[in-house]
Amino acid sequence: MFAIPRRFLRTTTLLTLSATLLACQAQAADESQTVKKLFSQKFPQREVVQVQASPVSGVYEVVLAGRQVVYTDAKVAHMFVGELIDIEGRVSLTEERVAELSRVDWKTLPLQHAIQDKRGNGQRKIAVFSDPDCPFCKKLEKEGLAKLDNVTIYTFLYPLEQLHPDAMRKSAQIWCSKDKLQAWAQTMRNNQATSGSGDCKTPLAEIQALGQKLGIQGTPALIFESGKLVAGAIPAEDIEKLLNQKK
Numbered sequence: 001m002f003a004i005p006r007r008f009l010r011t012t013t014l015l016t017l018s019a020t021l022l023a024c025q026a027q028a029a030d031e032s033q034t035v036k037k038l039f040s041q042k043f044p045q046r047e048v049v050q051v052q053a054s055p056v057s058g059v060y061e062v063v064l065a066g067r068q069v070v071y072t073d074a075k076v077a078h079m080f081v082g083e084l085i086d087i088e089g090r091v092s093l094t095e096e097r098v099a100e101l102s103r104v105d106w107k108t109l110p111l112q113h114a115i116q117d118k119r120g121n122g123q124r125k126i127a128v129f130s131d132p133d134c135p136f137c138k139k140l141e142k143e144g145l146a147k148l149d150n151v152t153i154y155t156f157l158y159p160l161e162q163l164h165p166d167a168m169r170k171s172a173q174i175w176c177s178k179d180k181l182q183a184w185a186q187t188m189r190n191n192q193a194t195s196g197s198g199d200c201k202t203p204l205a206e207i208q209a210l211g212q213k214l215g216i217q218g219t220p221a222l223i224f225e226s227g228k229l230v231a232g233a234i235p236a237e238d239i240e241k242l243l244n245q246k247k
Contacts (some may be wrong), residue, residue, distance in 0.1 A: 008232065031074065032225035035060045038076040038200045054084060067215050069094050103227040104214060111154050113203035115180045120150035124243045127154040129211055129221040132171055132187050132194070133164035136222045141188040147236060151243060155184060156207050158219055172198030 036051040039062055047065035054061045054071060059080070062070050071080040083094040109127055128145070130137040145153060157175060159167030170187070173194040177183035186192040211221075214229070222230045224242045 001231070028167040032060065035062070035072065035074060035076060039072060042076055056084070057087070061097070063097075063101060066217070067098055069101075069169040071095055099228070102215065102229040105225050106223070106225050106227060109154070109223070110203070110206065110210065113207055114154035114156050115174075115184050117153040117155065117181055119148060119152070122150065122152040124151040124161055125225045126151060126239070126243060127156060127223040129140070129156045129158040129207075129216050129219055129223075130188075131159050131164055131167050131219040132157070132174065132184075134219045138191075140187050140220045140222075141185075144233055144236050144239050146189070148239065148243075156200075156211070157204060158207055158211050158216065158221075159204070160219060169205065170194045170200060172200075172202050172205055175202045175204070176200035 009118045010224075032051045032053065036048050039051065040046075048062060049065055050063040052061050053059075058073060059071050060074065061084075061232065062072055064070065071084060072078065083092045085091070086093050106125070106127075114127065123163075126226065128140070130140070157171040159171045161168050165200050173196045174180060174183045174187060176198050183196075187194055198242055214221075214223075216229075216231075216233060220231075220233055222234070222239070222242075224230070224245065226242070228242060228245070
């Protein structure tokens with residue numbers, strides 16, 4: 001009887017497994033596309049960014065514009081809005097996914113459009129989207145950022161006109177000031193009124209477009225060199241930890 005070499009059997013087995021894996025991946029991709037199509041048909045007003053199978057059998061993760069994550073079945077007959085929790089790991093998979101989707105490529109930030117505050121050696125870096133009329137932004141300036149050292153803070157003027165109608169005017173005045181950093185500090189830390197014409201060329205429109213692209217809907221919003229995007233006036237100790245994170 002003709003004997004089949006073991007090496008041939010091993011190679012054949014690997015090829016069979018690879019083909020099976022590729023077929024499963026292709027099937028999963030097809031199912032995700034079907035769910036995406038059905039979801040878009042039922043919710044035409046919502047932009048579907050991505051669909052993929054969740055860790056729960058028969059449930060799909062749907063990423064909508066604005067980094068909103070929801071879940072649905074294969075027929076899009078039912079939708080789950082909330083957090084998907086890994087009970088054994090005791091972590092929110094939804095929160096982790098949103099954090100992943102929120103990551104920013106630091107190298108793409110137009111730092112020339114920001115007010116630069118270099119302290120000490122300035123090696124650590126953080127970008128802040130801030131509104132001159134935002135009380136939480138002032139809290140961040142006075143408490144979270146005040147005592148940081150060996151850091152460069154890049155402040156992007158991001159007035160939210162729907163909340164603070166006068167913030168755009170103030171932002172323009174700050175940017176057009178002879179000393180932008182001093183004008184910003186006086187406004188945010190010393191509560192001094194802005195002054196000046198504010199009629200110079202500003203990057204405010206570009207920053208508005210950037211913030212919308214990044215999904216920043218409120219201020220303050222902090223971006224660390226690691227790419228992590230964090231919302232809110234977080235405490236100084238949390239900022240220190242994030243500044244020292246590489247990933």
